Amino acid sequence: MDSQQPLSAQMRAVTISREYGSGGGEIARRVATKLQWRLIDHEFVVRIANMLGVSEREVELQDEYSQGIVARILSSMRSVDPALLVDVTNNMNTSEEGYHQALVSVVEAVAREGQVVIVGRGSQKILERMRDVLHVRIVAPLEKRITYVVQRESLNHSAARDRILQKDRHRERYLQAHYRANSTDAHLYDLVLNTGVIDLDSAVDLICLALERKAGRLTVPEHELGPGAGSAKYPGRPLDFRPPTDTL
Known part of the structure; x- marks a missing residue:
């Protein structure tokens, strides 16, 4: 690097x-x-939708929690952004699971490409x-x-x-x-x-x-990560907190 x-x-x-x-x-x-x-957000999906003739209202009704329209949009991203070279053709159906699988494929693809929010x-x-x-x-x-x-x-x-x-x-x-x-x-x-x-x-x-x-921390071995990394032992035995007794 x-x-x-x-x-x-x-x-x-x-x-x-x-x-x-x-x-x-x-x-x-x-x-x-x-x-x-790069930024992958709702507006990115809307831009792709507009190219497909899908209204923003349709995206609004389905984006992030439902089915077919957004799956079609996700598949079409391949022709808009070369980084999204992922085949989601088998997921092009109207089921929510089909949308989910297409979405997973795209998110994994952009992450592999790197430098994305x-x-x-x-x-x-x-x-x-x-x-x-x-x-x-x-x-x-x-x-x-x-x-x-x-x-x-x-x-x-x-x-x-x-x-x-x-x-x-x-x-x-x-x-x-x-x-x-x-x-x-x-x-x-x-x-x-x-x-x-x-x-x-x-x-x-x-x-x-x-x-x-x-x-x-990327090069630090897994077993060396965590709040204990580089921490010394307590100088004495840690005491439990004791609430004051009720004197009334």
Whole structure:
């Protein structure tokens, strides 16, 4: 590797899971821009859909949790992006499992190509065994997310809240159905960021820093990883915390 390149160049991908309205999609876009990596997100799928004559509304109804239209879109990505040289022809059916298999093929293909930021699509599970991928989760308090969606999508408070809850349910249903996983499980991620206070640009900086630090651990043997690495023993026997006794 070129000694002038950052350590992050050794990493293949960043996956970003997000609560709807937490700013995760915008953070992903900014991370991709800062790293000069490709971005695979909802807008990427919409662009492919438009080339196929599929409306954004149809994508909205199916993207991330359902079937045939997006499977067709995923297959067609091969002709748009040479990196997506993956055959999903056998999965071109209207079943949700067909869509899922096509999606897995594409996510694995872009990760193999490298230097890509992938938003959602169960990518934190699809790529969980790859050490050279950084997994990030973006969250925020519900009221903060409602404010964000009101501002970004020109909805009223009630409509924004309903949209957030619906989108979160759909995403959770997909992850549960195919991976028996819950997106709130912090063990799926290297980094969980709460944008309730942390601004989006700071979140981008933290993700890029984590990417560098994880890249620096790629050559460390598996048995040397973990919180015990480089830690000395306690100087004495650790004492259990004892709550004060009730004196009343």
